[in-house]
Amino acid sequence: MAAPAMDRVSRPLRVLCTTQPGVSHLLPMVPVLRALRRRGHEVLVASAPRLAPQITKTGLRAVPMGVDFIIGQEHTFVPALAAARARRDVSFAYTRTVLVDALASAAVTDLRSLVRAWRPDIVVRDPVEFGGFAIAEALGVPHVTGRENRFLSTAAWASELGESLTPLARLAGVDALDAGQLYRYLGLAPTLPSLIAATPKLPNAREFDRHVGPTLRFVRPESYCGDAQSGRANGAHRGGPRVLVTFGTVFHDQPDLMRRMLVAASSLPARFTVITGPGIDPAGFHPAPANVFLTDFAPLGAVLPGCAAVVTVGGLGTVLAAIEHGVPMVVMPINADQPTNAARCEHLGIGITVPVATATPATIAAAIIRVLTDDVVRARVAQLAAELRSLPSADEAAELVETVARTGESVPDLVESTAR
Incomplete structure (x- = not known):
């Protein structure tokens, strides 16, 4: 349900951001979202209602979706997580059980209604918010990750997600979803390349690694100043x-x-x-x-x-x-x-x-x-x-988001077509 290509080129864009309800999830994406708004585009941020005050404080518009909670409270509605934490089970499948089965599944209904009514040109998503990913794929809307911090390979993501994307795909109304689609357009990493490459041996490489895929672009992080x-x-x-x-x-x-x-x-x-x-x-x-x-x-x-x-x-x-x-x-x-x-x-x-x-x-x-x-x-x-x-600014990152939204192409495809 993406807008026609000519329409996307000729008018300001509608940008939908989807994020888990945590300040540390929201704030790294704010510089690019504000840059998009400065460039004349309309920006909505979808998250749990409890994050709305923090979203509003950044000057962005909040819309509700999914379970109403704040990050850190997941154990209150996922009994398996509470039990795993009580027994100190570090092998608990948090990504698939909490992020996909519980949260993304609950968000999909709200997001489907929002996307069909508002018709965003692109979704900028928290990389651990999978409802936005599923609905974007189902309705043909390009999607961008806005705050990459895990740096997992496709194989690592597939292992982390297991079979959880299959029922999520059915809920979203698409035949299938797979880990290879997560970063197929563009991933923004507001972090320092030297930090990610600092050491090959990491404490938990299953969840936080150092893979930099072909669509990932490092941009300058900016700390939030408030009022x-x-x-x-x-x-x-x-x-x-x-x-x-x-x-x-x-x-x-x-x-x-x-x-x-x-x-x-x-x-x-x-x-x-x-x-x-x-x-x-x-x-x-x-x-x-x-x-x-x-x-x-x-x-x-x-x-x-x-x-x-x-x-x-x-x-x-x-x-x-x-x-x-x-x-x-x-x-x-x-x-x-x-x-x-x-x-x-x-x-x-x-x-x-x-x-x-x-x-x-x-x-x-x-x-x-x-x-x-x-x-x-x-x-x-x-x-x-x-x-x-020395890293690219939020405005330069916003320009990349604009280009993906207007063309529907991934960053490597854009680079290749420019080279030709």
């Missing part, structure tokens, strides 16, 4: 280097680790901005040390300027934002891609890993002192910041 009010944490506690502490937006509920972090902070001649994360009341950690400012949220782009170090669990968004602002890291990985990102930071010499299981106030404090005082670490992260700035 002007969001930078107010910058002025807290004058004197000494400033350190940002953030445990992200998914695995942030770590009260014991946070208390160890605050004890470490109290022993250091530095001022700390500590982001507890959504749903975590900073008052629960009062009285905080005198050199600590606690807040539940602050956009990284607003608080990182002027920071001398970052303490993070190693989510990709925080890692890239730290590199963007030339700030070395202490990484305490907990789950998902965090061990992979920690290994990459260590290999590149831009961060120090402190294992959570053995982290004490003393070991955390020692790691912070090291990244604050190690000139080699600071020089290396500055080099990577320069590499990041």
Whole structure:
């Protein structure tokens, strides 16, 4: 049901973004979505209703789809996941059981109605949101991944997905879906090539690897700044280097680790901005040390300027934002891609890993002192910041999306036709 080719060429485009309901899923795609809107196109972002306030804050328009939840709460409606987490089963098939069987299947009905009524010219999707992929394939709409972070080969994706795409295809109204279609038009990777290629040995190559396919294009990541009010944490506690502490937006509920972090902070001649994360009341950690400012949220782009170090669990968004602002890291990985990102930071010499299981106030404090005082670490992260700035901009990425939408061709096909 894609719009006729001549119509796509002659008018502004309709761009539908589909994303899992998590800030770390949404924000990496925002620069390109905003660039598309600046270029005169209409942009809708489809996700769970609970993400709507965050979507609206970015200046984009939200539409509801699928299960109403926030990333991190999947176990509340997928009993098999809750059971697997209780028994610490790391082999649980999360992608097929949660992302496809539960979430994509629930999203397909809403997306089919939206796509048929609104007739988007292209779908820009979170690479772990498979409902948008299924409906785009079923209705003949080109689709682009907007925030690549897993870098899996087609064979790895096929193994990860198993047979889950077969019932999803039936729900979407198409004969079949396969892993080879996931990136057949274009994949945008707002990340640093050096980070992805940093080390051939990764902690969980089944889920996070280093494959760069022919349709993948690296673009410059940009940390979200929010509104002007969001930078107010910058002025807290004058004197000494400033350190940002953030445990992200998914695995942030770590009260014991946070208390160890605050004890470490109290022993250091530095001022700390500590982001507890959504749903975590900073008052629960009062009285905080005198050199600590606690807040539940602050956009990284607003608080990182002027920071001398970052303490993070190693989510990709925080890692890239730290590199963007030339700030070395202490990484305490907990789950998902965090061990992979920690290994990459260590290999590149831009961060120090402190294992959570053995982290004490003393070991955390020692790691912070090291990244604050190690000139080699600071020089290396500055080099990577320069590499990041050299990547194509969000506007250049938006131009690629436009071209795919208007032609219906994949990026390699476009390059080949241009060469001819």
